[in-house]
Amino acid sequence: GESVGLHLPTLSVQEGDNSIINCAYSNSASDYFIWYKQESGKGPQFIIDIRSNMDKRQGQRVTVLLNKTVKHLSLQIAATQPGDSAVYFCAENIEGYSGAGSYQLTFGKGTKLSVIP
Amino acid sequence: NAGVTQTPKFQVLKTGQSMTLQCAQDMNHNSMYWYRQDPGMGLRLIYYSASEGTTDKGEVPNGYNVSRLNKREFSLRLESAAPSQTSVYFCASSYRQSTGANYGYTFGSGTRLTVV
Numbered sequence: 001g002e003s004v005g006l007h008l009p010t011l012s013v014q015e016g017d018n019s020i021i022n023c024a025y026s027n028s029a030s031d032y033f034i035w036y037k038q039e040s041g042k043g044p045q046f047i048i049d050i051r052s053n054m055d056k057r058q059g060q061r062v063t064v065l066l067n068k069t070v071k072h073l074s075l076q077i078a079a080t081q082p083g084d085s086a087v088y089f090c091a092e093n094i095e096g097y098s099g100a101g102s103y104q105l106t107f108g109k110g111t112k113l114s115v116i117p
Numbered sequence: 118n119a120g121v122t123q124t125p126k127f128q129v130l131k132t133g134q135s136m137t138l139q140c141a142q143d144m145n146h147n148s149m150y151w152y153r154q155d156p157g158m159g160l161r162l163i164y165y166s167a168s169e170g171t172t173d174k175g176e177v178p179n180g181y182n183v184s185r186l187n188k189r190e191f192s193l194r195l196e197s198a199a200p201s202q203t204s205v206y207f208c209a210s211s212y213r214q215s216t217g218a219n220y221g222y223t224f225g226s227g228t229r230l231t232v233v
Contacts (some may be wrong), residue, residue, distance in 0.1 A: 034222060043121075043207050043224035044160070051218075090161070095217045102217055103148065103167060104175060107160040 008087065010112045019077040023090035023108045028071060028094035034105070035064060035075045039086045047075070047088075051095075077113075085115045119143050121225035123208050129231045130198040138193040138228050140208030145219065148193035148213045150175075151183060154227075155203040160207065166191050167213070198232045205229050 013019045024029065031052035036044035050057045050064045050073075057064050063076040073090050090108040124139045142149065151163040162175030166185040180202060182194045191210075195202060208225040 032219065036224075041227075043226045045223060045224070049222075064165070091160075091222075093219065095219060103165045103173070104162050105150075105160075105215075105222065109159060 008110055008112045010114060012114045012116060013080050014116050015080060015082060017080055019075075019080045019084070019113060021075045021077075021088050021111045021113065023073040023111075024077075025071050025073055025090065025092045025108065026106065027092060027094065028068075029094050030106075032093040032095045033064070033066060034091045034093075035062075035073075036089045036091060036107075037084075037086045038089065038110075040077045044089060062104050080113075080115050082117055085113055087112050121208055121210055121223050121227050123206075123225035125228060126226070127229045129233065130195070131233055132199060134198050134213040135194070135196050136198065137195075138206055138208075138230075139190070140192065140225060141190045142208075142223070143189065144210060144212070144223065145188070146210035146212045146221065146223075147188070148211045148219070149185065150209040150211075151181075151191070151193045151208045152209060152224075153177065154207060155204050163193065165207075195230075198230075200232045203230060203232045 010035040025046040030070040038044045048064050055066050061078045065074045082111045087110045089110045093105050096104050121142045126180050147168045150165045152160045154160050164183040166172045169188045172183050184192045206228045211219045211222045213219050
């Protein structure tokens with residue numbers, strides 16, 4: 001997988017513009033997805049989640065889109081602010097009552113978002 | 118709203134020393150997890166506890182042990198620290214329904230461990 005930190009994809013956007021962060025997930029059996037934001041020196045912070053029976057979910061200033069056909073997830077941030085600068089991770093999970101794998105979140109590589117004031 | 122609390126925040130160990138990382142959550146979550154985060158490797162699951170009284174290995178369990186002390190607390194122990202265990206350790210918790218659906222995955226702020 002991709003490296004977190006050393007070779008992190010970076011997205012630079014102007015303050016006030018919309019941001020789109022993309023994630024290609026690996027397992028076609030995954031049915032639960034989460035976007036996390038991680039600021040420097042802090043733990044991952046939950047932003048929004050979506051289950052595979054949906055293709056779009058909206059939160060406050062954020063929208064997650066899920067395309068199961070191509071195993072693609074995106075996070076859209078409206079009116080990006082300097083406080084949005086962070087590394088963003090997608091995570092996938094296979095839910096279900098049985099199976100050890102259903103307890104494991106598999107994290108994507110992360111994208112560093114830099115907001116230009 | 119404490120969420121998930123980890124202690125200590127920073128630690129330096131010598132090779133061969135032992136220590137326990139503490140984690141507590143106050144959200145009445147039933148499942149708890151320990152992850153490590155390394156440059157180039159992302160977040161990887163070390164151990165998890167599906168519910169009070171149970172623990173299971175994740176992706177990278179070697180060199181670690183865990184204890185689910187009660188519903189709130191899940192500790193991670195390094196019996197003989199090695200430089201390869203230098204990392205940032207995150208504890209997380211979630212509420213898991215009997216259907217298998219997870220809600221409210223929450224991470225702590227991390228423990229930055231250096232083994233010299």
